[in-house]
Amino acid sequence: MSAGFAVVTAGLLLFHRGVPGSVGSLLESFLPWLGLVVVVLLGLALLRRSGVAPVALVLPAAAWAYACGGPLLPGEGTGPGAYGLVVVQHNVSDENPDPAGTARALAGTGADLVALEELVPPALSVYERSLASAYPYHAVHGTVGLWSRHPLAGARPVDLKPRGITEPWERGLRAVARTPGGDVAVYVAHLPSVRVRASGLASSWRDESAGRLGDAVAAEGAGPVILLGDLNGTVDDRGLDPLTSRMDGAGRGLAFSFPAAFPVARIDQVMARSAAVGRIRTLPATGSDHLPVLARITLG
Incomplete structure (x- = not known):
């Protein structure tokens, strides 16, 4: 047996x-x-x-x-490059009881870029105030935002809304980070949630939204592209094929990020095109039901 x-x-x-x-x-x-x-x-x-x-x-x-087993191997898993960016991705939760403490913890990482999801008033103003000194540049659209140590240009929304959603739904953002290593297109995204049922995953909205995001990445010209977001799926999940077929994920590290109380999967992702994502790791819990994840991205 x-x-x-x-x-x-x-x-x-x-x-x-x-x-x-x-x-x-x-x-x-x-x-x-x-x-x-x-x-x-x-x-x-x-x-x-x-x-x-x-x-x-x-x-x-x-x-x-x-x-x-690949993510468990030692080493960063990055290729050679002239410049590296440290990035943090975090769904801060719209029910976070301590946005100021969460912001201080994220700023303390020293990351170059910080992507946040589930930004809602009045917590949004708390994040803006608390992150301003460490991150002088930021862009917010709907419930997603990007904070940067480097100037941002051309910030605009990205339409990821599935056809079946009728209420206001703004969960995609694109901006260009002007880093010392060159311009980098940065996407911040929060894909629809999925439901686990006996018959499998109810994920049609998530899959449709992933397809829209994949089309946006495919339309980018030459140059590095970074995606930071709560994608509500793991890199092995076929629903994220429109993204994983075009972008590379972390070379090392499991970094299970959800749920924060007992993480069983990494649905908070760091991906890149024309750049290498090194080891990804989780950070200590904040007031969110997700753990923050941090990775180093090598450009070049």
């Missing part, structure tokens, strides 16, 4: 794209956790003193290392 489960687990890890529809999307959202199945099966094999099962577990263990 354990050997059979081992083979099935290995198959899911290696061929998860073959699992259809929303069930496959749900599987991909929690793919690294299949490693727990291997641990449980190994424990059962040891308890039963089975000689065959531990050998069979080599297959799913190798499959997990191939599918999910």
Whole structure:
């Protein structure tokens, strides 16, 4: 029995794209956790003193290392470049009881760029005041914002609104950061939330919004592009294919960011095109239900 489960687990890890529809999307959202199945099966094999099962577990263990082990390797995972940017991405939560404390924590990272989502009044004015000294340049559209140590130009909204949403919905922003390493197009996005059901993920709005964002990135000219946002999906989730097919994610680090009380997945993403995203890591909890994530991006 354990050997059979081992083979099935290995198959899911290696061929998860073959699992259809929303069930496959749900599987991909929690793919690294299949490693727990291997641990449980190994424990059962040891308890039963089975000689065959531990050998069979080599297959799913190798499959997990191939599918999910890359982020755990040492090193930054960046290529050579002349200039690096430190970026922070954080969904600050529209119910955050301490926006001033959250702003101080984020400013204390020394990041070059800070992207925030779920900015609502009156907390927005708190963030603007609290971040002003460390970040003299910022742009806000709707509930998303970008704070920068470097001048920003051409800030404008990006329409990510799915067709089925009728109420006001402004969750996309693009600006050009004029860094010492050159101009960088920076996107801040908050894609629609998804619901986990027995049948899989209810994610049609998220997927449609991801497609719109992917089209915007594809329309960018030559030069580096950075995407910071709460994408409500992991980089393995097929719903984010319009983005992950055009941009690279973090080379190292799992950085599970949600929910903050017991993080099980990273839905807060740092991606780049014509630039390399190094190790991504979470920062200490704020008053949000998400953890902030920080990464270094190498330009060039």
